[in-house]
């Protein structure tokens with residue numbers, strides 16, 4: 001008996017939802033956002049595929065295996081701009097945190113995560129949504 005793979009050329013998107021918890025502050029976004037506070041970051045990723053092999057573009061679990069480590073690397077951390085003076089204090093007491101080369105706005109986090117998922121995860125991501133609060137979501141679709 002001959003085995004063969006049925007390949008169909010088609011555009012198909014898969015949407016995956018993730019989340020992580022993190023603290024941050026954004027000194028350039030006013031008094032409220034400048035205080036140390038935390039969010040449940042809801043991350044929605046859209047991936048675009050152009051072929052289906054035997055009915056599957058990419059297994060959801062294989063997508064998770066590539067994307068989740070990137071998302072979860074921020075989980076339960078304090079995200080801080082590397083120019084924030086708090087970095088000096090946190091470094092002095094050897095406190096673990098994540099130093100980022102930008103103010104940690106939702107917009108910057110969207111671009112940051114999109115690029116990490118695309119390049120480090122080598123995933124065909126086409127759109128990312130970062131929800132910082134129940135009512136506010138940033139959508140990045142370059």
Ligand SMILES: [Zn+2]
Pocket residue numbers: 024033037038039132
């Ligand atoms: Zn915030």
